[in-house]
Amino acid sequence: MSARLARRDHRAAWLFLLPVIVAMLVVAVWPLGRTFFFAFTDAYLDDPSVYSMVGLDNFIEVFNDHSWWLAVRNTLIFTAISVTIETVLGLAIALLINEAIPGRGLARAAILVPWAIPVVVATRIWEWMLNDQFGVINKILVGLGVIDHGVAWTASSSLIMGVVIFIDVWMTTPFMVLLILAGLQMISQEIFEAAEVDGIPAWKRFWSITLPMLRPAIGVAVLFRVLDALRMFDLSYVLAGSNEKVMTVSIYARDRLISFQELGVGSSASTWVFLLVALVAIIIIGALRLDKAAGH
Amino acid sequence: ETISVFCAPTEFELCTKVADAWKAKTGNEAKINKMPALLDDAIPIYQQLLAAKSKDIDVLFLDVIWLGMFKANLLDLKSMVPQADQDKHFASTLNAAKLDGNLVAMPAYMDVGLMFYRKDLLEKYGKLPPKTWDELAATAKEIQEKERAAGNDKMWGYAWQAKSYEGLTCDAIELIASNGGGTIIADDGKVTIDNPQAAEAIEKAKGWIGSISPEGVLNYDEEASRAVFESGDAVFHRNWPYVWGTSHKEGSSVIDKVGVMPLPVGKDGQKSSGCLGPMYYGVSKYSAKAQVAADFVNFITGTDMQKMRAVEATLNPSIQSLYSDPDVLEKIPFLKDNQQAFADSAVRPSGYTGTSYNRVSQAFYRSTHDMLSGSADPKEGFASLAKRLEKLKESR
Amino acid sequence: MASVSMESVSKSFGTQSVIHNVDLKIDDGEFIVFVGPSGCGKSTLLRIVAGLISASSGTVRIGGDDVTDVPASKRGVAFVFQSYALYPHMSVARNIGFALETMGIRRDAIAQKVQSVARMLKVDHLLDRRPRELSGGQRQRVAIGRALVRQPDIFLFDEPLSNLDADLRMEMRMEIAKLHGDLQTTMIYVTHDQAEAMTLADRIVVLNHGRIEQIGTPSELYHRPDNRFVAGFIGSPRMNFLPVETQTGDNSAGVIGPGGLSLTPKAGDGETIAEIGVRPEAVRIVPTGAGRLDCVLERVEDLGHEHFAYCRIAGDALWVIRLAAAPAAETIGQTVALSFDDQAVFLFAANGRRIGLEAEPSDIRRAIR
């Protein structure tokens, strides 16, 4: 091959990549490196300059901490349930607003609203709406006769995870809808038409055509959402403080790092979080063959 | 000279006033920076600034529970603030800021847990303000039931805070201390929480939930419980003094129907133990203008400024003499009757625990929350908590 | 099998009116081809029959029943798409048998049916492949198999061969013709390709701007077009046109035009002739002076089995002449004369209507052979 032509292109490629490489070195690699480094020390946040290396002790401490595993469990439960609901709901809404019905333009825009509201604010709004004494939700439910007195949605330890999931579903379903809608629009309309002319009933069209064809789109959406859900922090934190029932791994890491000042242990907890997320990411990417897509 | 000061966002205007007054007096300027509304969010900011030995900041506004956390980075004010000025403050409050033999901060005002109640309802049903928790529960129950029977079906007996957060540490310490169960860890570092009185107090409180308190208290913080009280739906309400102000503001449903008293006790003869929450000002060790900053701290925590804050914002002074000052009393009439509450207050064990306070507190409120919500037994819960705390002590 | 009829069917998308009042009756078993320029509404009309688009007004009947509001899935029609629209995630076998799956037919019966259809279309060795692993022609066959397996009353094809190579197109064209011969099912077929339209159709429907210009057998359209549009559209290369002027003589109209053209057409009925047309194969090149008009022979193309000569008339109109043998090389670039029979001349009025339709000269056909 005229290697000279190719080499020229390669050089150009790295030149174009230069900004991103510099930016990532500065804002990602270096801070991360610090975190990894501190994970092996016994430093405290009030004076990080005093530390000694403690090897893997911090990792072991986190590993042996009951709270950590609680957080892992919460995080996994939260991720599994909320992403599942979001996917199903997102799919349903995407299918609905893909239909040519009056008002779908408005709906497409409206569906994005929850997404544009800052998490902290959205959480506060829902907390307020779910208030057991004054919450509008209870008012409506009582008014409809579904329940006879207000439910303390956020108080009971059995309900609070449900509430966190509910709010998360409200906030992030738009993202799902958006990605699935985009996927839907990429499927050739003629395939659906072919199935329709073939006399395939609607449910079967959905099950055997729409769903399999949407798989890549849903896969990518699920990946992004899962990664996000695994890192979930603010929603749980604002709604329930450090209630152990909804404590996520990120809250655990923050508690250790900031509230408890344990720079070393906190960093190793963060590293565990990173490893957890990376593991899940690799599994999903592998399952979806996203890396292939990236390289092709 | 100009120094840079952190102030709570709620007190921004008060701080500005202090700064003006200080400028008029000394010619020095104080630049005010707002802290986050959720004061705990300020911890990482302080942390970062102090870790970086930043000169950007001279005076820090501090919660009592942070003092241990920041003690290594705070200037010793013992010699920089005249002894006479130090002596004006409640001793208990000032002592809370003496760590490792250093005076790391000066008290600016103080909060203490108080019991608010519906004067009108108690009168209506011929009740006296209760002295013990049991009396409170009984009164609450009776009034609640009668009010509900009268058609006020949203009425509850007692609104308080049991969300899994720092506030629960306060509420629970009040209950336990007033029942003779101590304050988790004694000043000498002994873990005292595993005792029957403590378990008894919590057991009692657990019984309230669902009967005189809505189940929602398990996720109530100050504001959520205050909403219940101020919309006229609760007979008793435990909260900080600020509720006095808000419950008399336009929009409240209970204007002029509110009474205040110290918290009840477990049994007759025990001490009422409102949780103490004093706030302090301290000077950063890395301040380039330490003396000026210390002067400012002394000024802002001094009698004049505390009086000004008491009058303008009903913030309770930490200076004893102000508790008989007519101007102050006119604004905060309950101070006089409740001076005892301030004197008797229960202090969270932040002095001893220092940097570890948050861990201790979190372990405590989490297990307490488990007990209150019924997923753990108080006796066993406190026993295992005690063990955990012992272990924690060893770890640093 | 069923007849199809459309009664004053119209369709508009938003404000854009695409089909105007189409009336069409298709007999049971007929092979109908829709042709027309791009965007004239062929696909739209076909989709209205299929039920994929609902008509804005008018009635569609299949086998006599009003199906105007019946959804596509209940019409008993099969549709073969230009893009094939195979299900990309299913094997060929499932693609073909998919419609049967929901009819409550036993698995082995489906497999057998699929097998027999596949064998008929010579794709039985491909049953396990995915569509993307097939060539264009194979995909096309699978698409037809998918339609076939359901034994529909009506087959609808929307340019099914346009993505194929010329050779393959020819081959598939024959197979579709054979299919129609075997099944005798009603078929409606949309195409751009002259050869397909001419060879497959029982009747061709020529559409233009959402209106039917003419319906007729291929030979009718070729030899007796109703108007200039149809005359120009059917036939490749297209008919040569020349604007002319009518000069009213004593009792019959004479016509003169560029290049010294002068004609005395038989018919006329007093209508003014605005244009004449002659098909490329009806024109002969003759020495100057011996023809009906003069032109400059600009270029000759050798296609192996035939030649096209391009001749410019009076610096303007360019006529194509289909020739078996190349004209003498030295005539290229020179002025030559063109000759054609009277019967080979089509006459058009200014509005495009063909003149002399009623008194059709029965020997036009012979003249251009």
Place this chain on the structure above:
Amino acid sequence: MASVSMESVSKSFGTQSVIHNVDLKIDDGEFIVFVGPSGCGKSTLLRIVAGLISASSGTVRIGGDDVTDVPASKRGVAFVFQSYALYPHMSVARNIGFALETMGIRRDAIAQKVQSVARMLKVDHLLDRRPRELSGGQRQRVAIGRALVRQPDIFLFDEPLSNLDADLRMEMRMEIAKLHGDLQTTMIYVTHDQAEAMTLADRIVVLNHGRIEQIGTPSELYHRPDNRFVAGFIGSPRMNFLPVETQTGDNSAGVIGPGGLSLTPKAGDGETIAEIGVRPEAVRIVPTGAGRLDCVLERVEDLGHEHFAYCRIAGDALWVIRLAAAPAAETIGQTVALSFDDQAVFLFAANGRRIGLEAEPSDIRRAIR
């Protein structure tokens, strides 16, 4: 203007080898057409000339200079894409003038140049439009204009007309021919279309599986194909083939085949004849017994100006016969005989090579006329 030459050029994508050792010399000013089945490497070869793809090995020369390592922008070539690849966000004028902008030429000079090119291509009234506001033919013209304006040494066309309607394609084909006539620049042109290849090329290069099968003038390829592949590829409908068996007689080989075929070809040189080929237009239908082989007349297609008859030989091979007039209707479905001249028969060896290439019968040409 420049000559182009490729010396043992190969190209592989990853492990897939696409072009094998191609040697090709193109003279200055020649019009070369690449044809071949889909995927045979036509576009790849063209892109190698353009420099858009670099060859894996071998040398490319333009005007005698080695340009193997020269980037596309410095090769002085212009490329016209099948998809036109007009810049959708630029006006027609900017599309045409963009290359000049890149060269840093003054604005008014560019405008003037663009104007003159546009006028030449009759798109000067469209200069302010965006590409999406143009018809297919207009886009094509703009794409050519964009190539033209740079006065390149070489024009490269990759199926430039394949997205156009038949009529338009014919018209544009003539314009490209005219362009070449006017400019006399070297042009390399890839197409699928027989007519384009036959009519435009000075020489045609037939590619198959990344190898050159034959290079020659259109007439050479049509009348004297080197091998079965070229014979079958050039001409539409394609040549009719029939597998045969050679029977060695006394001194010359006799050939027998299905349908009672029996031939005694002139040439042979001892090589075994495996297949014969006859072009559709060289075959005549004659009454049974009067021809060289018998077959069943399956179907006749009327294309208006000509007819195709399809005849099946011994239940297997299907021959196409091009006829001016339709055969008698009653013969359809019956057995008929086919006749053709000896000179019209092409002979192929088992490896596909045409036999008798050396002793080319000079009158084949005449025979099939």
Place this chain on the structure above:
Amino acid sequence: MTELTLPLPVRRSSAYYRLRRRALRSLQIFALFLVLIYTLFPYYWAFVSSTKQGAALYRSVLLPALDFTYYRQLIDNPIFMGSLLNSAYVAVATTFLSLVIGISAAYALGRIDFPQRRAVLMVILMISIFPQVVVLSGMFELINWLGLFNRPSALVLTYLLSTVPFTTWILTTFIREFPRELEEAAIVDGCSHLRILLKILLPLMGPSLASTGILAFILAWNEFLFALTFTLTDENRTVPVAIGLIAGTNRYEYPFGQIMAASVTVTLPLIAVVLVFQRRIVAGLTAGAVKG
């Protein structure tokens, strides 16, 4: 053909289907209505709450009280207005920078064939999954070292951590979708890589730039943790932090009405942007992320 007889499809009268279609349509419209309520009601409720004072807040009246005191307070508050400006600066600058960085990287990753391409893409994807807390302390050191502490520009820099990976990712997939021939035409026309990027690709990437840009913008506009940690003084704060700073008269008081008013106000620009670009967001993602 085999003799398998297919069950005859049951076909009812045209009128039946007409009715059924209408019923289905009504059902869909109803479902759409429910979706609208589900997504919009909380925002509406925030607005309603922001117009109520005092105890009115605790009465669940569905209609707003239309008392705009809190809004007036916001407008009169120069600090809040200033933070709006800061937010705008930070969000716009972040968006701009990440698009510039992203598009440049995307061009290399999407268009130029070089061996390490896949690896680079995976690394970038991996970076996008770091929890923010993890880098907080390292980031703080970096900010101090660059002397950017308490400057809005510090936020721009730190936000790149979250915005650059996904802008790069989406733009890469988009660029890859682009007809290669356009670029080749430009190469033949003598363009350098940079010129192709600037003159050909960039003007054509409107939709995907818009959608990725909006994603980045929303992210930067709403970010809280870094903004809180890296700014110190009021004049440098962004809107979410400013909302976080809205406090009652006491540290325990949570001024719900004011905060809701502020939230409604700051969300308004985002909603406007989303509404305007709604079509493009979908279109941009169509070409982008989903393709992966």
